[in-house]
Amino acid sequence: MPGSTTHSTSVPGPVTPGAMRDALGAFASGVVVVTAQGPAGPIGFTCQSFSSLSLDPPLVCFSPARTSGSWPRIREIGRFCVNVLAADHEHHSTGFARSGVDKFAGVSWAPAPSGAPVLEGVSAWIDCTLWNEYDGGDHTIVAARVEALGTDPDRMPLLFFRGGYHLTPRGAS
Template identity: 65%
Template sequence: METSERARSEFRGPISPQRLREVVGSFCSGVVVVSAVGSDGPIGLTCQSFASLSLEPPLVTFAVARTSRTWPRIRDVGSFCVNILAADQRELSQQFSRSGADKFAGVEWSPSPLGAPVLDGVVAWIDCELRHEYDGGDHTIVIGEVHDLAGTGERRPLLFHRGDYLDIPGTTA
């Protein structure tokens, strides 16, 4: 029996969130912090569902949980910066994933051309204006139009795999 036939014959019905997370977690992703400056100061969130979407026009995408209290505040600003975290920035990733905390406490940053925080030490940053949002089930799919960006190419990215940060020998920043 061919692999595709075997896969079809072993269909088990509805996919549980736990099983989906387990299988899709096999795919390694980078980690970013999406940031903006709102009326109360800088705001940001950690995200691992970031990707380049289009070269012409220049677009990027990410998905954010519908339960996020930070995304609506960033949406209201209308522009944001995607900060691609470096391998040695695990603590920063964790800091921006916490609810209710001052996520920018002790964080050095400078404003992007659109005014959003560019975090010190990141691999790269991408300055965007919000272009579209789409329903993505329990997430919102965000499309950003790229207005400016920069990267050093000298630092290695922070990676996430199977529910944890990935340590690869020789990949420290």
């Protein structure tokens, strides 16, 4: 039948974390690293849940896990930079997702106006101040005011889709 769709899987009953991952993994997202300059040096973590929130005032949002050790330290500082990773930054995504290591070892960066690290070669960076936080279950929903930003139109973004990294070539539909 023209225009009909096929539903390959349905999940009756309680929604499990695995079913959530499977279904929501069908939505491609970019990958960011949120950074700040702390008293003991730079801090950062990988975050997949990031989006634009408002144009007036200029706000973005992201959602760190409640188990994050980096977000509470960045929250205290109140100023941070969201680095939109480029297609060749899979190593940054995995490196900044690790705990208990020097995440900035061997990583080139320059300070944003806030002093937070802007990672070399990112597709875009958004320098922010904390606006507000909201309960998001096992995550915290962070709303942040955009204070400065920059972009490199020649750098394609790193995408995460169905549990893996991908790149959509420029001009592909």
